[in-house]
Amino acid sequence: MTVHPAPTALWPAPHASGAVDATVHVPGSKSVTNRALVLAALASEPGWLRRPLRSRDTLLMAGALRAMGVGIEETVSSASSVSGERVTGEAWRVLPTDLHGPATVDVGNAGTVMRFLPPVAALADGPIRFDGDPRSYERPLNGVIDALRVLGARIDDDGRGTLPLTVHGAGALDGGPVEIDASSSSQFVSALLLSGPRFNQGVEVRHIGSTLPSMPHIRMTVDMLRAVGAQVDTPESGGEPNVWRVTPGALLGRDLTIEPDLSNAQPFLAAALVTGGKVLIPDWPARTTQPGDRLREIFTEMGGSCELTDYGLEFTGSGAIHGIDVDLGDVGELTPGIAAVAALADSPSTLRGVAHLRLHETDRLAALTKEINELGGDVTETADGLHIRPRALHGGVFHTYEDHRMATAGAIIGLAVEGVRIENVATTAKTLPDFPDLWTGMLGAA
Ligand SMILES: O=C(O)C1=C[C@@H](OP(=O)(O)O)[C@@H](O)[C@H](O)C1
Numbered sequence: 001m002t003v004h005p006a007p008t009a010l011w012p013a014p015h016a017s018g019a020v021d022a023t024v025h026v027p028g029s030k031s032v033t034n035r036a037l038v039l040a041a042l043a044s045e046p047g048w049l050r051r052p053l054r055s056r057d058t059l060l061m062a063g064a065l066r067a068m069g070v071g072i073e074e075t076v077s078s079a080s081s082v083s084g085e086r087v088t089g090e091a092w093r094v095l096p097t098d099l100h101g102p103a104t105v106d107v108g109n110a111g112t113v114m115r116f117l118p119p120v121a122a123l124a125d126g127p128i129r130f131d132g133d134p135r136s137y138e139r140p141l142n143g144v145i146d147a148l149r150v151l152g153a154r155i156d157d158d159g160r161g162t163l164p165l166t167v168h169g170a171g172a173l174d175g176g177p178v179e180i181d182a183s184s185s186s187q188f189v190s191a192l193l194l195s196g197p198r199f200n201q202g203v204e205v206r207h208i209g210s211t212l213p214s215m216p217h218i219r220m221t222v223d224m225l226r227a228v229g230a231q232v233d234t235p236e237s238g239g240e241p242n243v244w245r246v247t248p249g250a251l252l253g254r255d256l257t258i259e260p261d262l263s264n265a266q267p268f269l270a271a272a273l274v275t276g277g278k279v280l281i282p283d284w285p286a287r288t289t290q291p292g293d294r295l296r297e298i299f300t301e302m303g304g305s306c307e308l309t310d311y312g313l314e315f316t317g318s319g320a321i322h323g324i325d326v327d328l329g330d331v332g333e334l335t336p337g338i339a340a341v342a343a344l345a346d347s348p349s350t351l352r353g354v355a356h357l358r359l360h361e362t363d364r365l366a367a368l369t370k371e372i373n374e375l376g377g378d379v380t381e382t383a384d385g386l387h388i389r390p391r392a393l394h395g396g397v398f399h400t401y402e403d404h405r406m407a408t409a410g411a412i413i414g415l416a417v418e419g420v421r422i423e424n425v426a427t428t429a430k431t432l433p434d435f436p437d438l439w440t441g442m443l444g445a446a
């Protein structure tokens with residue numbers, strides 16, 4: 001069993017003594033696993049998730065669905081990997097049921113749980129109370145709460161548009177058309193679409209805000225809905241801009257093998273870039289809606305090169321790291337890792353389009369600025385991102401603010417800067433509990 005440091009412990013981030021050369025098996029995608037759990041729970045027949053991510057966010061999702069009556073059995077099974085190999089791993093069998101309360105849901109600080117489940121709870125029979133970490137009280141939920149009320153749900157909250165709240169499920173929801181401003185989180189749109197097939201009239205979601213972040217995650221929702229038999233009309237399929245329509249209907253139970261989490265592959269690819277080494281990520285999908293796929297292009301522009309084969313993605317650093325000017329609005333969750341690499345580059349970087357990161361696990365723009373600058377860096381916040389002017393950095397404590405991606409960003413810097421100590425590396429358990437072991441394993445292989 002892996003022993004992780006106590007939450008407040010300082011983890012000495014390993015310094016790379018040479019170029020890394022490693023194969024890293026990255027566990028399943030958080031975003032795919034949590035969507036697959038919701039869709040399987042709403043289906044009209046049992047389904048399978050193979051190689052699901054087992055982390056805090058996905059266990060909270062599974063726990064919440066179980067609390068509403070869904071059966072989720074954890075077994076070990078054999079399945080085909082993306083590259084066609086037979087691999088043995090965990091599998092979850094999901095047994096849908098009539099959802100019911102009373103139940104209490106702990107969302108932790110998982111955006112996917114706090115946004116995707118209130119619409120599910122509206123379909124349950126009985127009260128479902130939602131609560132979570134202190135930070136979950138600060139993350140916006142108004143888009144989901146207001147929309148559900150328009151669609152016919154009864155919700156008790158304290159009027160701030162955040163947790164805690166109770167959804168008084170009536171066993172069914174009218175559904176129909178609704179307008180929302182999803183500029184603070186794409187998860188508002190995904191949440192309403194995922195449960196939409198089970199609403200009496202389906203749902204028509206019209207986004208009326210100025211910007212809409214994380215479009216690949218909305219495409220992931222649409223693709224996964226279609227894969228379980230839902231009919232979804234989107235702007236991309238000839239519909240109106242910013243309007244998504246889901247037709248009411250039963251969902252199929254599927255047998256789904258979960259892709260590796262490409263955003264969690266980021267620190268390992270960054271290690272190849274920073275050390276001028278080589279990292280192979282098996283099972284990188286040839287086609288995916290995961291935002292992490294953009295790393296092939298972004299990290300290539302920053303100095304690396306990559307080759308996608310049937311086996312996976314091989315990423316090679318050249319020894320040089322270049323700055324970048326990039327809009328990350330579509331792929332905001334990649335920002336901390338890109339900022340870390342940019343702080344080590346040979347030219348300045350501008351990261352744009354990510355104002356909504358101030359409402360993520362922590363205010364990521366403030367946290368990255370403070371922590372990189374405390375190591376001697378020169379980062380300034382802009383209205384919608386960061387300016388990063390690389391400078392020689394020194395060791396010190398890198399605080400993580402209970403944000404998994406801050407911890408992995410600090411580890412990237414630690415590869416190149418001696419004496420970086422990460423506060424609470426255990427926070428990576430949100431999506432990648434094995435991070436410390438995978439990281440030292442990668443370096444041990446160097
Ligand atoms: O739907 C999803 O699975 C996610 C959507 C994005 O949220 P935002 O649109 O709130 O950034 C992303 O940052 C988050 O990590 C996962």
Ligand SMILES: C=C(OP(=O)(O)O)C(=O)O
Nearest residue numbers: 109110111112333360361
């Ligand atoms: C923003 C993130 O998570 P969440 O699903 O909690 O929004 C993230 O993982 O970077």
